Amino acid sequence: DLRDKPATRPENQPIVDALVDYGDSHLYSGHRGKGISHLRAARAIRNSSTVVTFGDQASKAIDMVGERVGAKIDQILEHGHADSEYEDEEGEVDEGEEYGVRERESTLPPLAREVRGKHAQVQKNQLLVDALASRGEEQLAIGHTGRGTAYLRAARQLRDADKEVKSSAEARTISRIGDKVAAYIDTIVG
Structure with missing residues (x-):
């Protein structure tokens, strides 16, 4: 497993972690290539x-x-993650054109299982974590892999937060989240 062994160069570890999350999400949502x-x-x-x-x-x-x-590496270095909540709007190349035909699998990617695997450190964040995880899983199910991964990564970071999150502004101090995830957080806590 790619998470078991650390990067030879520690400076590369955040890139490796982000690519693993991104790759796993695509693999388990049917974008095998x-x-x-x-x-x-x-x-x-x-x-x-x-x-x-x-x-x-x-x-x-x-x-x-x-x-x-x-x-994707440039995006990781600039934003801290590889997911794109706007990927469908940016005119991404159809998966079949570059990576092969999409195959559906019913299993959740490791990131989704990890988020659901333990409770939020701050109990009051659990509702928000569950909502973000559910939204991420929904996005994965309809084929929006980057968007789904963005919600799941935000859920994982808020699950591990050591303070209560009451707004998207507070969430942004804990996690690098995009505008769509922030707007969704505001509908939940708003």
Whole structure:
């Protein structure tokens, strides 16, 4: 498992973790080709002695890292995550065109199982964590993998928060969340 062994270069660990979350979500939501390619890139970066500073550098220096993964690396370095809550609106290439035909699986990705695996540190956050996790699972079920992953990552970070979250502004201090996730949080706590 990619999470068991730390990156050869500790500076690469956040990139590896984000690519694993992103790849797992795609793999388990039926985007097998996209999931596998991101997981292979995560493994290659984890095992590399090169410190990744930007996507183009990684795609040239590390096998298994192509241009698309390089673009995700740039996003990770800029935003702290690989998920995109706007992926369908940005005109993403259809999965079948680049990574193969989408296959449906009924199992949840590891990130979803992890979020559901333990309760929020602050009990008052549990309703918010459950709502975000449910929304993420719904998004995954209808094929919005990046959006689903964004909700699940926010749920995991709020689950592990050590203070009560009463607004999206407070959530943003704990987690790097986008506008859609923030708006959803405000509908729940609002």
